[in-house]
Amino acid sequence: MVYFLRMKIKITASQIQKQVLAPSMQQSIEILLLPLIELNTAIELELQENPLLEIVEDRSMTSQNPIEDLVNQNLKRLKDSAIDNSQPAYFSQEEEDSEEKEITRSAPLEEYLLQQLRIEITDLLDLKIGEFIIGNLDEDGFFRMSCEETALMLGLKSAEIVERILHTIQNFEPLGVAARDLKECLTVQAHFKFNDTTRDLICKVINDHLEELGRKKYTEIARKLKLPLTTVKKITQEIASLEPRPARKYRPTDTNIYVRADVTITKNSEGEYEVRINNDSIPHLRINAFYQNMLKQPNRTPEEIEFIREKVKNGILFIKSIEQRHQTIRDITHYLVAYQKDFLENGPLQLKPMILKDVADSIGRNESTVCRAINNKYVETPQGLFPMKFFFSQALSENTQDGKSISSRSIKEEIKTLIEEENKVNPLSDQDIQNYFKEKGMPVARRTISKYRQAMRILPSHLRKT
Structure with missing residues (x-):
């Protein structure tokens, strides 16, 4: 007797628990990742998309706690309808008639990789590790740290999870990104590009004879592998078609990279170090009262009222995200000043070991938040201009004779x-x-x-x- 299974396609509903970042949290993370120059671009883009935002021309009017005053002021305007009827000069007729030029910026490699990471991975710990790896890629797209060093900096007990996430990222586009060396980069690309008949041989040449290949010692490679010289030269051409620098297409062709310090550390006349956030070039924003005044007009449709309320909410969240970015960088820098005082006095040779976990515990933030905050940020010190990542390094397993750890x-x-x-x-x-x-x-x-x-x-x- 023969039995046949009958298959049906049907739609069923099921309940699952899943952690999803709120839009406000996503925006806060994106703002935190931006360096100073890109933050100005993001503000210009937001000004184009949100007509309720405007630039405060007179900064002397701002208080010591501008964000808290701004939030309270705008919430009060919405709830109590205490709206200022004056139309600011920012929306003058001359500016409204002028042609608007859309501001665009190309997505950098790190942003492209983060998009792929969030699609591929949902676990929060895996995301944190992936963001750390992506945030520490060099200009060529390589990840120069070992998995053990990464696990130590993130406070993890095992490096196996780091190894797993690293291999996942290496399979992202562009292939071979986050490789730890040239051999690993080329091997990852070879596994995807070539078929089974040639893949193993090409990978063997890459892993065992890459140095000889660089010196064009084809005869010696052919002798060791017992292959015809023509085969070795053909393999060489295949390897030459691979990309030794995965980030090449995503990095600017101009080798002159202009950076601006996000924060400055100076020494005052009393010999104490002071921290100042360099936000002079960042425009101060507020909610335009002219558009809020439309909420009181009786002829407005519910759709228009909802649109205005939504833009007010988005504008407040955007301004608050900028202030949170400044506060996080300020807190990290204050910790840096207290912990790395020997460096500030005597230079890089006096740098102490410092990991993300120590900073996060001290300022009351998550390690992933600290990692995002220092990404592509620069600090001006009495010893010169340095990336904030420069100050984060693990201690060597070997200690000095006096028991002190070495960075x-x-x-x-x-x-x-x-x-x-x-x-x-x-x-x-x-x-x-x-x-x-x-x-x-x-x-x-x-x-x-x-x-x-x-x-x-x-x-x-x-x-x-x-």
């Missing part, structure tokens, strides 16, 4: 200084640098020195010799 960033800076001042005829080897640190009572492993040197793109001693 990996300070070790990198000292290695860089030693190599810059070395004798070019007889350059320092990794072993020489290790001996230098050992004499200072700082036991740094030779493999650690080699890893840091490669991360800074410094050649080995035999290639630096002149």
